[in-house]
Amino acid sequence: MQTILAFILVFGLIVFFHELGHFIFAKRAGILVREFAIGMGPKIFGMTKGETIYTIRLLPLGGYVRMAGDDFDRIELQPGYRVGLILNNEEKVEKIYLNQNVQNPNVLFMEVERADLTKKLWIEGYDEEERLVRFDVSRNAIIVENGEETLIAPYDRTFEAKSLWNRTLTIFAGPLFNFLLAFAIFLLLGIFQGVPTNEPIVTEVVDNSPAAVAGMQAGDYVKSINGKPINEWADLTSYVQNSAGKELSVIVERNEELVELNIVPDTVKLENGEEVGQIGVMYKSPFVKNPFKAVVYGFQQTWEYTILILQALVHLIAGHFTLDDLAGPVGIYQVTGEVAKHGFFTLMYWTAALSINLGIMNLLPLPALDGGRLMFFGIEALRGKPVDRQKEGMVHFVGIVLLMILMIAVTWNDIQRLFFQ
Incomplete structure (x- = not known):
């Protein structure tokens, strides 16, 4: 039950905000929005308010905002009716x-x-x-x-009747709102959980490790190594990893006094064959609650997660990942359940990461995705006139078919991993 509730929360939140972006900018442009849907397939719940019906649908495969003038929104009265x-x-x-x-x-x-x-x-x-x-x-x-x-839908209230700028904003707003959701989550985490300070404070020393032998203790604040100031934990780990087997003069602050420790990092061989130094200390960043730092933290985390996902995407395109490395709704459901076991804050980090991932994926210039539609708008801007609607519609249709085939393949892999491994 916990997994189901967590998945509904995570999926519903990121899809709702994505479609909310489309919805707000469509309404702002004067487009008639017929339906605001979370999920796909058969309708479970529907409520009409004003011009729009708001629905929840059975399959957790996304959502949509159905606007007047879409390819499937044609009302024609043929002669003889x-x-x-x-x-x-x-x-x-x-x-x-x-x-x-x-x-x-x-x-x-x-x-x-x-x-x-x-x-x-x-x-x-x-x-x-x-x-x-x-x-x-x-x-x-x-x-x-x-x-x-x-x-x-009078023509002036259809999507196609609006200016290129308004159509572009309406489509781009979906991915944009995914990034805004991620920022909002990180901001709230920074406010309520606190912002990690990344201060070089040792929280635990492993028994019989080089640090323990040298006399390092939990609570020591590392000030410098070989005379070089240490400002954050990343500076410490970088210096130690690059100093395997070399004696280090480490100055720590303990009970308001400076203590010098001489530590020789062990040499550890990684799976890729690289050798790095290790002294055997554990770290858990202290948190500070500061609204101004929370804003900076929100921007910083959104940027860092964006870069990480883009790097993974580059590796995927370069062929460093296979189909087995991808996850569909079933895989996301399984991971969400595992993440939920570690608490609400961890689940929110996962939600923010998924939201950024959805935003980036939707901006890819692929047919049927928001990025594909934006690509056609770019072509329209260069040509000075829109691409033929039938040709564009055919490209998007082929894209939808290919995406569905990929989704089926990924989901089948997820099911095999879940039940047969």
Whole structure:
């Protein structure tokens, strides 16, 4: 149960913020947003507020913001359709019934001849007396099909009608909000848990180690090595690792007094064959609660995690990783459960890392991803006109198919690792 709850929290948070970025900037640009969905597949829960339906869906494979004008958001009335119309006080169509019998004396039936429900907003056809009639359509008209209501989308409220700048911002905002979420998490961790100081303070000395033999004690504050000032723990580890077998003069502060220790680091051979020095001390960074340092910490951690993920991505592209090194939803679920055992703060670090990872992956210039759409916007900017929608749609469709194949392969590997190893 703990794993399930942790996964719902982590997955829901990073997907919600990603889609929230798209949603906010779409609304800001005046785009009609039809649905804000967390998850994919069958709907578990839905709530309509204003123009948008907010849904939670069964499969934890992402989410989406469905905007008017998307490839799958086409409402067309073909000639020969029999529809029912309800007019408002201005004699404009405010409701169009499709594919159903309506028992309402106020409904006017017609067989559609022509219609424009996006730009000029009118509908024309033959009424029950076979007279050709034409009605203007309200900008807020609703189409009812099989009991479901859908707002029409005047062209100026569709995604494609907006400027290149607004479309770019709307798509880029999703990954951007993943980085903002990571920053917010690190900021809150810095405020409530504290910011690690990275001070070179020894917290534990291993028995019979070079440090123990030299007389080093837990609580010693390392001030210098061979006369070189030590400002943080990384300085200490770097100096020691590069001094295997060499005697070091280490000055530590203990009970407000300076003590000199002579330590000879052991030589340790790593798996890659490299030899490094080791003196046998343990470190746990003390934390300080300072709101200003927490802000700096938020930016610093977001930047460092971004660099680490980009480096891993470069290794992946260079072929240093295989399919077995990748993880899908099942793998993330398993790791999230293990991370949750180490406490809430650790789980939040994991959430921030995943959020940055999602942001970076979505910015890759691959079809069907946000980065793929941004790539087409870049081409549009260079050409001075958009790429043909059908050609772009085909590229994204192929991308979706390939991504689904990759997802299936990765998920199958996750299941094998989980149940058969």
